Amino acid sequence: MSKRKFVIMIAAVLAMCLLPGCLFFKVSNKEQPDLQSKNEMILESEEEYSEDEKETEEEIMKPDISRIVCWGDSLTFGEGGEGVTFPLVLQEHVPQVEVINYGIRGETAKQIAMRVGVLPMTVSGFTIPKDKSPVQVQLWQDGEDPVMMRLGDMGINPCTIGEVEGILSYDEGENKYYFTRTEEGEEAEIAEGTQVITFGDRDKSSSDVIILFAGTNRAPDKNNVQELVDLERQMLEYTGSDRYIVIGLTSKELVPDVVEVNQALSQAFGEHFLDIRKERRVVRDPDDGELEKRAHRRDD
Numbered sequence: 542m543s544k545r546k547f548v549i550m551i552a553a554v555l556a557m558c559l560l561p562g563c564l565f566f567k568v569s570n571k572e573q574p575d576l577q578s579k580n581e582m583i584l585e586s587e588e589e590y591s592e593d594e595k596e597t598e599e600e601i602m603k604p605d606i607s608r609i610v611c612w613g614d615s616l617t618f619g620e621g622g623e624g625v626t627f628p629l630v631l632q633e634h635v636p637q638v639e640v641i642n643y644g645i646r647g648e649t650a651k652q653i654a655m656r657v658g659v660l661p662m663t664v665s666g667f668t669i670p671k672d673k674s675p676v677q678v679q680l681w682q683d684g685e686d687p688v689m690m691r692l693g694d695m696g697i698n699p700c701t702i703g704e705v706e707g708i709l710s711y712d713e714g715e716n717k718y719y720f721t722r723t724e725e726g727e728e729a730e731i732a733e734g735t736q737v738i739t740f741g742d743r744d745k746s747s748s749d750v751i752i753l754f755a756g757t758n759r760a761p762d763k764n765n766v767q768e769l770v771d772l773e774r775q776m777l778e779y780t781g782s783d784r785y786i787v788i789g790l791t792s793k794e795l796v797p798d799v800v801e802v803n804q805a806l807s808q809a810f811g812e813h814f815l816d817i818r819k820e821r822r823v824v825r826d827p828d829d830g831e832l833e834k835r836a837h838r839r840d841d
Contacts, residue, residue, distance in 0.1 A: 606750055606784075608639045612653055612741075612776070613754035616791070617644025618693070628752075643696035643741060650755040650772050655687055656696040658742025659779035662687055666733040669705050671726060675719040678702075678709075680737070690718075696741035699723055703731045747781035754788040756802070763801035770809045789816040 611617050611628045619626030619642075628642040643656065654660040665679040680687055690697065690711040698708045707722040753773055761769045777785050787810045789803040790796045799818070807814045 606635075606638050607748060608641060608746070609635070609750040609752060610641045610741075610745075610780075611643060611752045611754070612657060612696070613644045613752075613788075614648045614653065614758055615644065615646040616757060617642060617752075617754050618646050618695075619644065620646050644754075645693040645695055647692055647758055648755075649759040650769055651759075652687065652689065653755050654772055654776050655682055655689065656739050656741050657776045657779060658739055658745070659775045662689070662737045662739075663734050664702060664731060664737060666735075667720075667731050669702070669707070669720065669722055669729040669731060671728050673722055673725060675710070675721045678718050678720045680709075680718050697737075697739045699740055701738045701743065703729050703735050705729050705731075709737065745780050747783075749780065749782050749784075751777060751780050751782050751785035752788065753777065753785065756790055757792065757795055760790065760796040761798075761802055763798040763805070766798075766802045766805040769802070770805060773806075774809070785813055787814050789814065789818065791818060 609628075609631065611631075615621075617626070617628065619629070626642060626644070628640045628644070632638075632640040645652075645656075648656075651660065655662045660682060663681050665681070667676060667678050670676060680689065690709065691713075694709065699706050700709055701707070702720060705722050705726070706724070707720050710719045710721070711717075712719060753776060755773065755776075756769045773787060777787075787806060789806055790799050793799045796802060803814075803816050803818065807816060
């Protein structure tokens, strides 16, 4: 299968998963439907898929794809989705492929890049004890506290520091980081500047399919969008995979220059870019029961 055909197919299935979920929250100003209603909306919209789209799912379930790794913020984590996330729906579409959700609420593209491993997160010098008692550690990224693990540690743990595997944690009350080794062993002296090797970094594979959905938090504008483009390129190159999809930003309220930002992302990533604001899907409005086509260019 050619890389171009592959990218088109994975984008098509991803659009199937993302768009009903996005429209679920915007299809009506009245009370949102319950989870069962939402699932019915997705199933009913699937009935309208073309035979080509159904064949696309079958193609993606072929064994040359083993994992789809989703890096992102709350939009990937599934904030407000009542347990429904686009990686979860994607998993339902392609059950023979492992789908990993590395979304953490509130994270910036830079913080996501630290979890990926492309921006090194280092420690001050400290000693890891023989036993599994927690030890305080200071984290740094370019001389500053990276402000990590406030709302999750997906893609970070278990990590390694100086070849010792363990769990990094953040104590909100103390405003301190701790490292707890997973197995007892020899005491280890960790030098200043030693890099934390995140689980996502250790576990990456060039055969992975990468879905990158970043940039909403501390959002760019049309004047500095190149910084986001460059950082996303670095992340994708670091994963070693040439099979990836970059999802465009969605909210004009949070990203006033969202149209210009997405244009820059589209120009940078070409056929690897998916602008879900422009897609058209068939959905059922749960309030009036009518099937209607809606252009997914949102004003919010």
